[in-house]
Amino acid sequence: MSNAVNVDPGPVDAAPDQTQEAPANMAVWVLIWAELTEFALFFIVFVIVRSHEQELFSNGPTLLNTTAGVLNTILLLTSSYFVARAMAAIRVNKVKTSIRWMYGTIGCGLGYCAVKAWEYHWNHEQGLDSRTDLFYTIYYYLTFNHLLHVLVGMVAIGWACLRAHWGHFTAESHEGYEGAACYWHMIDLVWIIIFPLLYVMR
């Protein structure tokens, strides 16, 4: 009879110290880089048009609802934090805990959509719309495009939650879960540039 004791090292110790692999798979990274390139092109267009319409772009942000911009930034940063907590939980096989964190992310996404709707309504009441001037045309194009990405991200996170609920993800195998998480972080990263570009730098 063996004296060896089958000691469960505990979920925390079981997780790898160094992944040495990129999260998710190459297809997700191609998508993320394509999206980042798309937004980089928008930023280039913004600064070029700004250089030709300096007064317009200097006055434009002063009429924007900075509170809405700040609220949405905090909501997206919080959602990214929730995603990171969800990933930490799935790595130790705490699937239910992980799904709860992901629900928090979807809640933040819904909050973002609500604040954006309020902001657009507020703009409308101030007489601002996409045809007011070039600044607002680009502002609406950038922010609405980003809003669409948030909606796609929420669907991706929701689908990942469903699959986790059905038992498709474990501590050892959760590539699809990680893919949705990385996509969501990309959405947050883009907003980190959009917020100062539109609301802060005047």
Place this chain on the structure above:
Amino acid sequence: MNLASKPYVKLLTWVWWALVAMTLISALVAESIDPTASVVLAISVVIAIKGRLVVDWLMGMKSAPMVFRQLMLAYFYVVPLLIALALIFPDTVQRLTTL
């Protein structure tokens, strides 16, 4: 660092607080200070720091293969720098982009 350990989770919370603090300071700057070149540069540095915090810690890329991490970080060094230069030297951008 173990990407599921308690110290890592604690670090995530600190990173989140730092990101929120930087956002609030940026908003305060937007409301109270006229945008000089140094303010624009400072805001660009804040964008780079926020990007790095999200990529390295929230996204968990600190221990990912170098090429993935460096490409993500490069985006947050190059794009804010180009934006800052374009905002500080708009006349040069205008001259370069006039047909």
